[in-house]
Amino acid sequence: MKDIRNRMNAIEAARKIVEQHFPSCTGAVLAGSVVRGEATNTSDLDIVIFDKKLPASYRTSFNAFGWPVEAFVHNSESYKFFFESDRKRARPSLPNMVANGVIIKNEDAIIDKIKIEANQILTNGPDKWTKEEIDVKRYFLTDVLEDFIGSENRPEELFTLNKLVDLVSEFLLRTDNQWVGDSKGMYRALQKYDATLTEELIESMDTFYQNSEKKSMIDFVDRILEPYGGRYFTGFSVGKDDK
Template sequence: FGWAIEVFVHNLTSYKHFFKNDYERARPSMPRMISEGRVLKDDGIIDSIKKEAKEIVEKGPAEWSVETINAKRYFISDALDDFIGSSIRAEDIFIANTLAELVSEFVLRTNRKWIGASKWVVRSLKQYDEEFAKQFVEAFDIFYKTGDKNQVIQLVENILQPFGGKLFHGFSLGKK
């Protein structure tokens, strides 16, 4: 066909482990590949597996608990405070990378959308909301090009605001 073909070989039970694992980590790699992939050979079973994969993709990931949301808010707040307080460009870059990862996950998961890695971060953000994805990319792009942190800071604060804003004081992990 003029392009690389990647083959994942499974039997009628082994693929289910990957579906479950992908669902739990909120990255539907295998269900997405199967639901969107081109069938090269079928012995009459693939339609039901493609249907199962499509249902998983359409269902979206499990809803985050309040405890998970608060833990994620804490880690985002901590990274944001590091970002605001840093005056070392090399550190700023890596803190921004951490913020981009944490914040993209937070936005997508609090909206019961799939997350991604690498190119799938921006693809997932676009699937969620094209305009938000544009603002997200622009804020980080401006920072990486100019060092101006303001749009990233404003973006993160706006994302946290509906959930109570930044969380630091009084947060405790592991205690009841």
Template structure:
């Protein structure tokens, strides 16, 4: 595939040709992903959501066509709602975001309603954490922070830092009623929440990875915990016959 991106068709044109070829009678189709966010790179693919009332169930398929890696997310006019529900329960709104931000490739009159559903979910934010969940997450974040502070093994610290970054990002986002993500979407979610904080967060972990200096990571994680009482160890319990600590 090396060099294929130099010959491939423009994203929207390629996506429309794919729909015309594979789903000429579908009810609607949307192009989503990095190519519609202005973040296209040589490794970008075409994320295409297809709606076809004749499909018995949803499915996902990947293939190469017109110089592009293509990922299809195929649904009938009801199956996408289960993905909306699952994504929102995980606080990772992959499908709602794809549909809300997507460019319409084809529409037989159904896309506006689906987009409105997606936008409503995104604007509502995830379900708020209650006090017991915050305390549980606070405890486990403290535990990983303590491991990070205490280890003298550089190799272990590298992996602990990865876990710490994910848990810290999740904690600050969810306690502020914001959506989370995985991989590159961790950073994107932090930027959407607070661009300056995202920069400081990234800088802290970059400093550790490049110089082994833990100080800024420790400082920023403590700051994240501070509004909720700081690090939590003594007095925490789980499964002791009470639903609340």
């Protein structure tokens, strides 16, 4: 694996990639860890391409100028579907890339216009969960918590804990109308929202990983559930006709 310090400058490489691989595009944005100053030796170049002549969007991966590259290629309309899809699932991947990315190509100020759309989505935030949605999430979070409490099988406990952390992170953020993320993106969303609470969650995870002690994680989840009625099992129903 090539040391990132020996690679071509990310922005320079992105420009060359756009010139050689997407010469007809009208706009391009470099996004991801290299833009945030968080690149590692395994980081790639995330490049969002806009080409009004394309019949449909696509995603492609390749290597160029010493970098692994992921290109997200859109025409002048297809990106709007992904903007909306990301907004609905509260994981604004594409809006974040466009809003926070570095402009590589910008014919007819196309990127300026799309950045305005992306920033508006991020500013507005995701749709607020309804009471019914919160109750459904409470139920499934309770279910996984109970599985974690009852399990005495170490491999199963580890997998269950991973699911529990993902669910409680989502619950914590979405009940306060915040964006969420996937994998390391979830950590970043939590850290931005409440660094102290995030540290508590991480300490609870570490306590179990190192000492097999569940109490701190159980207490943490119960504390997050408590303002919404606590654990939820009895009375939960989906799809039942009460007539």
